[in-house]
Amino acid sequence: MTIVTRFAPSPTGFLHIGGGRTALFNWLLARRHGGKFLLRIEDTDRARSTQAAVDAILDGLKWLGLDWDGDAISQFERKDRHAAVVEEMLANGSAYRCYCTPEELDAMREAQKAAGQQPRYDGRWRDRDPSEAPAGIAPAIRLKAPREGETVVKDHVQGEVRVQNSQLDDLILLRSDGTPTYLLAVVVDDYDMGVTHVVRGDDHLTNTFRQLQIYNAMGWKAPEFAHIPLIHGPDGAKLSKRHGALGIEAYRDMGFLPETMRNYLLRLGWGHGDAEIIPTEQAIEWFDLEGIGRSPSRLDFAKMENLNGHYIREASDARLVDLTVPFIEQRLGRALTPADKDRLLQSVPGFKPRVKTLVELADGSLYLFANRPLPLDEKAAGLLTADARSQLGALAEAFAASTEWTAAALEQIVREQAERTGLKLGKLAQPLRAALTGSTVSPPIFEVAEILGRVESLARLEDVTKG
Numbered sequence: 001m002t003i004v005t006r007f008a009p010s011p012t013g014f015l016h017i018g019g020g021r022t023a024l025f026n027w028l029l030a031r032r033h034g035g036k037f038l039l040r041i042e043d044t045d046r047a048r049s050t051q052a053a054v055d056a057i058l059d060g061l062k063w064l065g066l067d068w069d070g071d072a073i074s075q076f077e078r079k080d081r082h083a084a085v086v087e088e089m090l091a092n093g094s095a096y097r098c099y100c101t102p103e104e105l106d107a108m109r110e111a112q113k114a115a116g117q118q119p120r121y122d123g124r125w126r127d128r129d130p131s132e133a134p135a136g137i138a139p140a141i142r143l144k145a146p147r148e149g150e151t152v153v154k155d156h157v158q159g160e161v162r163v164q165n166s167q168l169d170d171l172i173l174l175r176s177d178g179t180p181t182y183l184l185a186v187v188v189d190d191y192d193m194g195v196t197h198v199v200r201g202d203d204h205l206t207n208t209f210r211q212l213q214i215y216n217a218m219g220w221k222a223p224e225f226a227h228i229p230l231i232h233g234p235d236g237a238k239l240s241k242r243h244g245a246l247g248i249e250a251y252r253d254m255g256f257l258p259e260t261m262r263n264y265l266l267r268l269g270w271g272h273g274d275a276e277i278i279p280t281e282q283a284i285e286w287f288d289l290e291g292i293g294r295s296p297s298r299l300d301f302a303k304m305e306n307l308n309g310h311y312i313r314e315a316s317d318a319r320l321v322d323l324t325v326p327f328i329e330q331r332l333g334r335a336l337t338p339a340d341k342d343r344l345l346q347s348v349p350g351f352k353p354r355v356k357t358l359v360e361l362a363d364g365s366l367y368l369f370a371n372r373p374l375p376l377d378e379k380a381a382g383l384l385t386a387d388a389r390s391q392l393g394a395l396a397e398a399f400a401a402s403t404e405w406t407a408a409a410l411e412q413i414v415r416e417q418a419e420r421t422g423l424k425l426g427k428l429a430q431p432l433r434a435a436l437t438g439s440t441v442s443p444p445i446f447e448v449a450e451i452l453g454r455v456e457s458l459a460r461l462e463d464v465t466k467g
C-alpha cells in the first residue's frame with residue numbers, strides 16, 4: 001500500500017505553529033514510506049477564507065521545506081462532487097431530507113435545554129414520508145446515523161476511543177442552501193484523494209466519530225487516524241496569542257532556520273529515545289506514528305534557540321550570508337554591495353560560535369556596514385576614556401606602520417604595546433573593540449580588524465582618537 005497523507009489547513013490566517021507541526025508529521029510519514037503528501041486548502045468558509053491566507057500558508061510550508069505532491073486542492077471547488085455523494089446517500093437510504101425551519105430547530109433546542117438535556121436534533125424527519133414535506137421549504141440533508149451500537153476510532157495515538165451511537169445525532173451533510181458541511185467535505189475529499197493516514201490535532205477527534213459514520217454510510221474504507229495532542233505554551237496553558245509568536249513566519253522573522261524548526265517541531269510531540277538533535281534525513285528514517293506522545297507538549301523558546309545555534313554552526317558560511325542579508329538590509333535601509341557581502345562572509349566564522357539566531361548575527365555584524373563615525377553603545381562609550389583613547393592613538397600609529405594586515409600581525413602589535421605599557425591585554429583590546437565595532441561584544445577583535453581592512457579600521461580609530 002502506498003501511504004498517502006495530507007495537510008488540510010483552513011485559510012483564515014497564517015500557518016500556525018501547530019499546523020506546521022501537523023504538516024511536518026504528515027510529510028515525514030509520507031517521505032518515510034515513499035508515499036505521497038497532499039495539500040488541501042479547506043476554503044469552504046467563504047467569509048473567512050482569503051487568498052492572502054492561502055499564500056501565507058503556502059509560503060510557510062515552502063519555508064519549512066515541506067514540499068507537497070501535485071497541486072494544492074481547493075475544497076470549495078469540489079462542492080459539486082460533495083453534493084453528488086449526498087445524492088448517492090439519499091439513493092442508498094443512508095441520508096434523508098429534513099424540512100425543519102430554523103425556528104423549529106431553535107424551539108427544539110430550547111425545549112431540550114429546559115429539560116436539562118443535551119441539545120441535539122431529534123430525528124423528526126428521519127422516517128417521515130417525503131410526501132409530508134411542507135411546500136416552499138428547502139430541505140437540509142442529514143445522515144441517517146446508526147442509533148444502536150457504538151462507533152470506535154482505533155487511533156494510533158489515542159488508542160481505541162469509542163462513543164455510543166445514541167450520543168450522536170443525525171448530522172447535516174448538505175445545508176438547505178445546497179452547500180456541503182465541513183464534516184462531509186473532509187470525508188469525500190480524503191476518500192477521493194486516496195488518503196490512507198489522517199494525522200491531525202486531537203481537537204478533531206470528536207469529528208472523527210461522525211466522519212466514520214459517513215464512511216460507513218458510503219461503504220468506504222476509512223483511513224487510519226492519529227490525533228496528536230495540541231501544543232501548549234511554556235506555562236502549560238493552551239497556546240494562545242498571549243504566548244507570543246503563533247505563526248511560522250514569526251519564527252522566520254526572529255531568525256530561526258527552517259531545519260531548526262523541523263527538528264524542534266518534530267521533538268515537540270514525537271520522540272526517539274533521548275535523541276534531541278535529529279536532522280531531517282534522520283527524521284525521515286525514524287519517523288513513525290508510534291513515537292507520538294499522548295500528552296500536550298510545551299513550547300520551550302530557550303531550547304529552540306539552542307537548537308538554532310547548533311544548526312547555525314552546521315550551516316555553510318555562504319548560506320548564512322544569504323539568509324542574513326535581508327535582515328541587515330532591513331536594518332540599514334539600503335542594499336548591501338558585493339564588497340559588503342564579502343566582508344560579511346569573512347566575518348561569519350567568527351560569529352558562528354556566538355549567535356543563536358540570524359537576527360543576532362545581523363545585529364552583531366551591523367558595525368561592518370555602519371557609516372562613520374560609528375555610533376557607540378553606552379558600554380562602548382564608557383570604555384573610551386581619555387586614557388584609553390590615547391592608548392588607541394599609539395596603537396593606531398603602530399598599526400599604520402605595519403606592513404602586514406592580518407589578525408595575527410595586529411594581535412602581535414597589541415601584545416607588544418600591552419607589555420611595554422604594563423597594561424593587561426584586555427585593557428587595550430576592549431577599547432579597540434569599542435572603537436572598531438561600537439560595542440563591547442563582537443567576534444574576536446583581531447579578526448574583526450582584519451575583515452574591516454586597513455583603511456576602514458584606521459579611520460574608525462582616528463574617529464575616536466582625534467575626535
Ligand code: GLU
Nearest residue numbers: 008009010042186200204
Ligand atoms: N481544516 C482543519 C483545520 O485547519 C483540518 C481538518 C483535518 O485535518 O481533517 O483545523
